Amino acid sequence: MKLTVVGGGSTYTPELIDGFARLRDTLPVEELVLVDPAAGRLELVGGLARRILARQGHGGRIVTTSDLDAGVEGADAVLLQLRVGGQAAREQDETWPLECGCVGQETTGAGGLAKALRTVPVVLDIAERVRRTSPRAWIIDFTNPVGIVTRALLQEGHRAVGLCNVAIGFQRKFAALLGVAPVDVHLDHVGLNHLTWETGVRLGGPEGENVLPKLLAEHGEAIADDLRLPRTLVDRLGVIPSYYLRYYYAHDEVVRELRTKPSRAAEVAAMERRLLEMYGDPSLDEKPELLSRRGGAYYSEAAVDLAAALLGGGGSPYQVVNAHNKGTLPFLPDDAVIEVQSAVGAHGPAPLPVPEVDPLYAGLMTNVTAYEELALEAALRGGRDRVFRALLAHPLIGQYAYADTLTDQLIAHNREHLAWA
Template identity: 40%
Template structure:
């Protein structure tokens, strides 16, 4: 049984109780020696942290518990650092979702121009965290859930020296949907980038099932935070794959934009309401478990993904997990240092992506290559404050593209988020 010190950066997130629940479910293989709750929002850190403390103590966990807003204190001595923060919190998400609509662009927090600005705000903060890990706990693992997870991991993997991996709850949800439909005796092939991914094969023995599954109407469930506009089955037959929920923004672009124009509340507003209800619930001193309302927040199963990965590293399990990591020749059509979302063997030595040979789907290959170039330019723009690089990134993205819309929307969003974009406002 491995003893570990865990630090949660962004511990005021209402997801954190689910994370505690995940650790307690793995207590036979992981012992929490110390848990550090770090957040700069004192109110949320206190409310959520107190509930998490009650959850741990109610289950008999007597680990050391630290509450802090100091990055140095949080990082020092950590074995695993989990990042799940949101720069600008939900009001910034509201801007990401609503400003683009004025320019006939989809507003979404992880893709398109909304996701782009979330990355610009987040990478400088992640720079500080990575520097702190390098200085105070160079052997610690950074487990990133902060969105846009793929872009953030692209930065961490190629611009820092920290041991890191990016995670998302989309893959496990897709796997579970397929297992529910056809049973667990199948081999699934999953690949892509974060929030741009597909299941391209479902095999039972040597028999390929995916074409018949698509023909018979199989789709994976849409994530709770995405309005379901129903990707046509003809589209799935054409691309020869089952796409993740976030591909709705690409394949149903017009329907998505029209829906956003007429909806009374954007997702950010819904999340604000759920968050306040959760924070109110969390203050009940009799509450010692995660409430059911938490499942409506959109991060369902993330604790399982995070804790099982930590377990695999800490206990050298050599398990297969879907992660965001450097390609390292796993996909021949992507560069070695491109961060991709694929299956990898996880053990004490790290993350080892499993090669996918002879992959031949021009649609998926091309879309992955285009979005990867967008991601790389986004990272450079976030690090340099180069507005030309920023616009070039947005011109590549299929959900943006139009130069005048890019220029005007970019200026408004840059101004709206100016307090978090010091790279663009050096003075």
């Protein structure tokens, strides 16, 4: 089995390699190709990847290359984890929206749109090259904004599934609180990527006992603290929102915080520099503890589980993924991309039925889905007016004066990545 990681020079990659090594019985990878144009980073990451496999007695082969076509040729699955523009572009995404009093963040609001505009054309070019060389390969997208990028891939007919680590993070956290194994926790997870709610927490599977009320009663304070939302709000909702909902439920508070501290991009950039120094140490043969602060917790487990299920080698029968709606949420278009529990196999993901969704959540999902449709149109066709329309539609912006100013700022900061600008 051959897997290719596009963006293989990422400091995330050792987390992924560690998962491949530990979970070899679930996904027996024989060849893992790391593709990245940054040769220096790639060599550092590739060297550590080989040492991790050797330490854990894994017989797979690590190949590093900057040649995308060679890297994806013959692959069974291709994982996308790229960042167009690097941390420098992320730093911009997180700062200039604050000038208008809007959240600066890499996947939400104006910053998220900027990332989508930079990323979608690049991902679609990669996917076309995968289709030419490996037409049966599955594309697993971990590249943000996952919902928009996955919708772009599916719209062009690619065999693609979107993946996020929010759900597996909740699963692991709830399992620890309940004193059970993670495999015994099934989430009633509903929404869009980075806009989700846990409406049930079931033991044993989709039909198992819902212990969400127990979790909230016994651990509500700790859960709310992790979300950085008031316990009273979580209790009133009666569900557990993703921490990304804080950008909506406490927008002005978040903006005030972001204006008074260094950006997350600056923190991550400093962390990456230190990680790359560590990766260059020939005695290092395991992922360093510092990597856990980089983000993407449990990404490797989620990726291995999904790839194994898609390639027919095992994996959990039910997984939270990003896939076409196809009537699952009747208030959204069929071609919208939603993030829900799905039955996953060699045929791809099939979303499980979802009970009627509270209007409090359905309304926000509908609004953000409309924004994502306009964002994808702007990414595919370009033009100032399309960017403006997407920003005006976003519930965190919504005012024409802000949308006008943010449009000009977005184009100015991203001109080198926008072919039409």
